[in-house]
Each structure stands twice: as structure tokens, then as C-alpha cells.
Amino acid sequence: MAMARMPILLAVALVAAAASCSAWEPTIRMPTAAAVADAVAPVIHALRPLLGSGGQLGSRGGVPCDSWRLGVEAYNVRDWKTVPANCEGYVGHYMLGKHFRRDSKVVIDQAIAYLDSLKLSDNGKEVWVFDIDETTLSNLPYYATHGFGARPYNATSFDAYVLEGTAPALPETKRLYHKLLAVGVKPVFITGRTEDKRAITVANLRNEGIAGWMNLLLKQPGVHGTAVSYKSGERQKLQDAGYVIIGNIGDQWSDILGAPEGARTFKLPDPMYYIG
Amino acid sequence: MAMARMPILLAVALVAAAASCSAWEPTIRMPTAAAVADAVAPVIHALRPLLGSGGQLGSRGGVPCDSWRLGVEAYNVRDWKTVPANCEGYVGHYMLGKHFRRDSKVVIDQAIAYLDSLKLSDNGKEVWVFDIDETTLSNLPYYATHGFGARPYNATSFDAYVLEGTAPALPETKRLYHKLLAVGVKPVFITGRTEDKRAITVANLRNEGIAGWMNLLLKQPGVHGTAVSYKSGERQKLQDAGYVIIGNIGDQWSDILGAPEGARTFKLPDPMYYIG
Numbered sequence: 001m002a003m004a005r006m007p008i009l010l011a012v013a014l015v016a017a018a019a020s021c022s023a024w025e026p027t028i029r030m031p032t033a034a035a036v037a038d039a040v041a042p043v044i045h046a047l048r049p050l051l052g053s054g055g056q057l058g059s060r061g062g063v064p065c066d067s068w069r070l071g072v073e074a075y076n077v078r079d080w081k082t083v084p085a086n087c088e089g090y091v092g093h094y095m096l097g098k099h100f101r102r103d104s105k106v107v108i109d110q111a112i113a114y115l116d117s118l119k120l121s122d123n124g125k126e127v128w129v130f131d132i133d134e135t136t137l138s139n140l141p142y143y144a145t146h147g148f149g150a151r152p153y154n155a156t157s158f159d160a161y162v163l164e165g166t167a168p169a170l171p172e173t174k175r176l177y178h179k180l181l182a183v184g185v186k187p188v189f190i191t192g193r194t195e196d197k198r199a200i201t202v203a204n205l206r207n208e209g210i211a212g213w214m215n216l217l218l219k220q221p222g223v224h225g226t227a228v229s230y231k232s233g234e235r236q237k238l239q240d241a242g243y244v245i246i247g248n249i250g251d252q253w254s255d256i257l258g259a260p261e262g263a264r265t266f267k268l269p270d271p272m273y274y275i276g
Numbered sequence: 277m278a279m280a281r282m283p284i285l286l287a288v289a290l291v292a293a294a295a296s297c298s299a300w301e302p303t304i305r306m307p308t309a310a311a312v313a314d315a316v317a318p319v320i321h322a323l324r325p326l327l328g329s330g331g332q333l334g335s336r337g338g339v340p341c342d343s344w345r346l347g348v349e350a351y352n353v354r355d356w357k358t359v360p361a362n363c364e365g366y367v368g369h370y371m372l373g374k375h376f377r378r379d380s381k382v383v384i385d386q387a388i389a390y391l392d393s394l395k396l397s398d399n400g401k402e403v404w405v406f407d408i409d410e411t412t413l414s415n416l417p418y419y420a421t422h423g424f425g426a427r428p429y430n431a432t433s434f435d436a437y438v439l440e441g442t443a444p445a446l447p448e449t450k451r452l453y454h455k456l457l458a459v460g461v462k463p464v465f466i467t468g469r470t471e472d473k474r475a476i477t478v479a480n481l482r483n484e485g486i487a488g489w490m491n492l493l494l495k496q497p498g499v500h501g502t503a504v505s506y507k508s509g510e511r512q513k514l515q516d517a518g519y520v521i522i523g524n525i526g527d528q529w530s531d532i533l534g535a536p537e538g539a540r541t542f543k544l545p546d547p548m549y550y551i552g
Contacts, residue, residue, distance in 0.1 A: 066375075067382040074349040074543045076383045099342075106343040107352045267350045 062086030069094065069271045075253050080274045081152065088150035091271050095140055095148060101172070103269045108172040111247060111266050112179055118246060120183060127214060127243045128180050129235060129262055131250035132191040134270045136177070137167035137204060149272030162193070165200040169208035173249070173268070177210060185246060186214035190234045190255075192227055192275065194219045227275050232258030338362030345370070345547045351529050356550045357428065364426035367547050371416055371424060377448070379545045384448040387523060387542050388455055394522060396459060403490060403519045404456050405511060405538055407526035408467040410546045412453070413443035413480060425548030438469070441476040445484035449525070449544070453486060461522060462490035466510045466531075468503055468551065470495045503551050508534030 065087035071077035083091050094100055120126060130136050142161040143149060161167075180187055193201055195218045202216065217234050231254065235245055239260050248255070248262030251270035256262070341363035347353035359367050370376055396402060406412050418437040419425060437443075456463055469477055471494045478492065493510050507530065511521055515536050524531070524538030527546035532538070 064378050064382070067379045070346065070349055070379050070545070071382045071386060073346055074351075074383075074545075076386050076542055078386075102340050103343045103346050106340065106347045107350075110347060110352050110354075266352055269346070269350075 065090035069269075072271055072274070073267065073269055078253075078274070079276055083147075083149040083272065085150060087271075088148050091148040091150070092144070094271060096144065100269060104170065104172040107249075107266050107268055108176050111176050111249065111264075114247065114264055115176075115179065115183065115185070120185065120246075121244075122184055124184070124186070125243050126184070126246050127186045127188045127238060128176075129188050129190055129238075129245055129248040130173070130177070131231075131252070131255040132189055132193060132201065132205075133167075134170075134251035134272070135249060135255070135268055136170060136173050136189070136210065137208065138170050139167055141167070143272050153273065162197060163200055165204040165207070167204055167208075169205075169210055170268075174208075174210060176249070181212050186243075187212070188215045188217065188238065188243075189213055190217045190231050192219055192230070195221065227252065227254035228258040231255060232260065235260050235262065341366035345545075348547055348550070349543065349545055354529075354550070355552055359423075359425040359548065361426055363547075364424050367424040367426070368420070370547060372420065376545060380446065380448040383525075383542050383544050384452050387452050387525065387540075390523070390540055391452075391455065391459065391461070396461065397520075398460055400460075400462070401519050402460070402522050403462045403464045403514060404452075404523040405464050405466055405514075405521055405525070406449070406453070407507075407528070407531040408465055408469060408477065408481075409443075410446075410527035410548070411525060411531070411544055412446060412449050412465070412486065413484065414446050415443055417443070419548050429549065438473060439476055441480040441483070443480055443484075445481075445486055446544075450484075450486060452525070457488050462519075463488070464491045464493065464514065464519075465489055466493045466507050468495055468506070471497065503528065503530035504534040507531060508536065511536050511538065 063084045063086065065084070068077060068084060068087060069091070072080070133139055139158075139161065142158060146154070146157065177187055191201070198216070198218055201218070205211065205213075205216075215238075219230065223230060235248070235258075238245060245260060245262035247264050247266065249266040249268060250256050251268040252275045253267065254275050256265035256267060339360045339362065341360070344353060344360060344363060345367075348356070409415055415434070415437065418434060422430070422433065453463055467477070474492065474494055477494070481487065481489075481492075491514075495506065499506060511524070511534075514521060521536060521538035523540050523542065525542040525544065526532050527544040528551045529543065530551050532541035532543060
């Protein structure tokens with residue numbers, strides 16, 4: 001519902017904006033669940049996002065949101081718990097507009113150019129590691145109604161969303177995935193999702209047109225430690241089994257750091273949450 | 277000259293933009309599975325370049341410049357020779373406007389927050405590694421008259437500029453530098469500049485208010501190989517001599533990658549050139 005209403009409100013704001021070019025502060029409110037619950041909805045400056053910089057300084061000061069996001073992507077900003085409060089609207093526009101998609105496309109274009117540059121062995125041992133959440137499947141429908149990462153993580157409601165199995169595939173990643181299948185490189189998923197979510201994850205991926213993977217490695221009961229140690233450990237097992245990890249893609253630095261990283265790594269944008 | 281002319285061009289462009297507000301493309305689509313499935317190329321919003329983001333999609337198409345820059349900073353775009361031709365203006369605006377400074381400030385704020393979180397030993401063994409070009413000293417006065425990285429590197433003219441010894445200090449880095457001195461952490465420069473440029477480099481740094489370093493390590497004659505191997509080798513020597521590298525900052529990923537990286541690394545923005 002919240003997602004469905006967004007374009008209408010934006011369209012209204014745009015019409016209003018077009019009618020008076022000098023009105024630089026036409027504000028609308030995000031129709032999120034929080035808007036009802038808290039009665040303090042984030043204020044969205046309708047024009048800024050559409051003109052490229054997306055309320056970068058926030059409506060009431062605070063961290064400059066575009067610079068904060070760059071800091072996250074370049075691994076300068078680490079160990080953050082939630083999106084800065086003044087950046088909820090910025091991140092929302094970034095994710096819902098064309099910006100996130102455009103940024104993702106550059107990453108995947110690079111990945112495909114890299115793939116095209118390789119002389120593949122065709123020996124069945126070449127694999128590409130994918131993370132799942134925010135890499136292959138998008139949980140944006142959840143985050144769009146939960147503050148775009150500006151509110152503390154709620155395992156209960158997030159798990160309930162995951163168990164719906166309705167997360168859309170990220171189209172740019174899907175493009176890479178199918179290209180890999182076409183050239184004989186085997187996709188391997190290494191995800192922080194736990195083993196009990198295997199059935200719904202498989203169903204969700206298949207419903208979204210993603211199939212044909214070699215492995216879907218979910219976190220087993222009793223596995224603790226950091227995402228880096230878990231994921232690099234799984235990559236080590238692949239390597240020990242004779243596989244060559246020619247690529248590794250994730251939305252978190254913890255998806256791709258830690259030896260063996262794979263021959264080349266790719267970091268998809270994710271300004272909504274941090275996993276260390 | 278180029279720097280002086282830029283604001284005038286921007287002002288002209290802004291006036292032109294204000295005169296034609298109707299040139300918008302208010303087409304916001306939700307990234308639902310259905311919407312993304314048939315999404316095509318990003319729509320170019322004519323006003324965006326003129327209102328703060330500096331021609332992110334280029335005036336004649338090509339790579340979207342803001343996404344390309346993000347790709348560079350997140351280490352997705354590698355081994356590039358020059359700034360994409362359509363992004364010269366974008367990079368120029370980015371560097372000459374407030375955007376670069378704002379992005380740099382977030383990085384240095386993170387570095388100082390990290391430093392503040394440490395319990396320093398005060399044993400005289402804690403060091404912080406700095407790169408020089410585009411990390412401590414800015415060569416923007418040179419690049420502003422040489423295409424902002426969109427033209428092939430010219431060693432002759434660049435060296436002539438370096439030998440003037442007039443490169444300004446980057447103010448955010450200078451803030452970190454002085455903070456480190458104040459808390460007893462010793463700065464160490466590891467630079468790709470060669471030994472024959474020691475005198476002018478020392479003079480340039482001092483003229484810019486930067487002094488009190490422990491080491492200024494320049495590239496010795498006969499040293500070959502990649503920047504990563506050279507710089508990580510110098511860091512290894514520091515470590516072998518009993519120093520603890522608590523931080524490491526550079527504008528290139530090759531400044532900070534390669535064991536030992538240092539306890540924490542920081543990547544300053546640099547969309548003008550790439551060193552592998």
C-alpha cells in the first residue's frame with residue numbers, strides 16, 4: 001500500500017512544482033507505516049531528489065546524506081546501526097528512484113566487462129559467488145515501510161517478510177546471473193539466511209526467474225562469528241574442493257572481504273543497513 | 277584560469293535552467309518486479325547537471341558520471357586510464373564545488389572518530405600512514421587546466437607542476453594530521469613521488485603548514501612493481517621495525533590495499549585518476 005501510494009503523491013508534488021519554479025520547498029510526507037504510528041513522518045523535498053542531489057543535507061541539518069552514502073560504499077563509514085535520522089528521506093528517494101538502479105547498473109556493467117575479458121576454461125570448476133539479500137533479492141518492499149534503515153533492525157517483522165517469499169529479484173544482478181549461466185560459470189549463493197529458510201528462499205528465487213545454481217549455502221545451526229569469517233570460510237571450502245572463484249558480489253563489504261575473496265569482487269550499493 | 281571561469285559558466289547555466297523549468301521528466305517508477313523487468317535506459321533529466329550534481333549523465337549521453345564516480349570510490353571501476361569524456365565537466369564541478377570537500381569531510385570525521393575511540397599507548401610506536409598526492413597535497417590547480425583527468429596523463433607537464441612546489445594542502449587531511457600530532461601519533465608519508473623530488477616535497481609540505489612527520493618515504497631509484505607492492509612493502513618495514521600502523525589514508529585503493537594494511541584504512545575521494 002505504502003509503495004503504491006508513493007507515485008501519486010510524487011506526481012502531485014511534481015505538478016505543484018512545475019506550476020511554480022521558484023517554490024523550492026514543496027514538501028510531501030512519506031506514506032510509511034511509521035507515519036501513522038509516530039505521527040512524525042519524514043519530510044520529503046519533492047524537487048531535490050528529482051534534480052539529482054536528493055535532499056543531501058537533510059531537511060534539518062545533520063550529516064550530508066550523499067557524502068554519508070559515499071562513505072558507506074567506500075568502506076569509510078563502518079559499524080553503523082541505522083541510517084542517520086536526517087537521511088531517511090534521502091535514502092528512500094535514492095532507493096525508490098532511478099539512482100540506486102543507475103548505480104547498480106555501473107557495477108554490473110563492470111562485472112560483465114570483467115567476465116568478457118576472461119578466458120574461461122570450460123572445465124566446470126569456475127564459480128561466481130553471490131550474496132542473496134540486497135544482492136540477488138531486494139527487500140526494499142519491507143524497508144520502504146520500515147524507515148529505509150533509519151529504524152533499528154526488527155528481526156521479527158523482517159523474518160515475517162522473508163517468509164512471504166515475495167522479494168523481487170534485483171534486475172541488474174539477474175542480468176549478470178543469466179550471463180554467467182550462459183557462459184558456463186556456476187553461481188554459488190552464500191547467504192547469512194539460516195538453513196530453516198531454505199524452502200522459502202528457493203521458492204522466492206525460482207519465482208523471480210533465478211534457478212540453475214550449483215550451491216545454495218545457508219547458515220547452519222550453531223555457526224557463529226562474523227559474516228566475514230563465515231563467508232570467507234565457505235569460499236575456502238569451495239576453493240579446497242577445486243573450484244575457482246572468478247567473481248564474488250555482495251552489497252556488504254563483509255560479503256567480499258576475507259581471503260579467499262575470489263579473483264575479483266564487486267560491491268553493490270546498499271545504504272539501508274550494515275553487516276559487519 | 278579554468279578555475280576562475282567556472283563559476284561564471286555555472287551562473288549562466290543556472291539562469292538558463294531557471295528559464296525553462298518545464299523540461300522535466302517526472303517519471304518515477306517503483307522498483308517492483310514488474311516495473312524493473314521492462315525498465316530501459318535511465319531518463320536524462322536536463323536540469324540535474326545544472327543544479328548541483330554537475331552533469332551526472334553527461335550532456336551527450338555516455339556513462340552516468342555520478343554512478344561512475346561511485347563505482348571508482350567503491351573499487352568496482354578499476355584500471356581506468358582517463359575520466360570518461362562525457363564526465364570532464366561533472367568531475368570539474370565536483371572538484372571545484374563543495375561536493376569534494378563535503379565528501380572528504382565525512383572521511384576525515386570518521387578517521388578522527390576512530391582515533392578518538394582508541395586507547396593510545398603513548399609509547400612512541402604508533403604511526404599513521406599518509407599518501408601525499410590527492411591525499412595530503414592537492415594537484416587540483418594542475419588538473420583544473422588539464423581536463424580534470426579526462427586527458428591522458430602527461431608526465432612532463434605534471435612533473436613541472438610538482439616542481440613548482442605550490443600544491444595546496446587538503447584542508448580535511450590537514451585537520452587529521454594535526455590531530456594526530458596533538459595526540460602523539462607519528463605521521464609517516466609513503467608516496468609514489470621519487471627521491472629526486474624530496475626537497476621540493478618537503479618545502480611544499482612545510483609551506484602548507486605540514487611538518488613534524490616521522491618519515492617521508494619516497495620511491496627510490498630502481499624500485500619497480502605495482503603501487504600496492506611498493507606501499508605494502510614499506511608498511512611491512514615499519515611493522516618489522518616495531519611500529520604499529522593504527523591508520524592508513526590515501527586517495528587510491530592501491531594506497532591502502534595489501535598486507536599489512538594498517539589497523540584501519542580510509543579512502544579519500546579521487547575521481548581524476550587511477551593508480552593500480
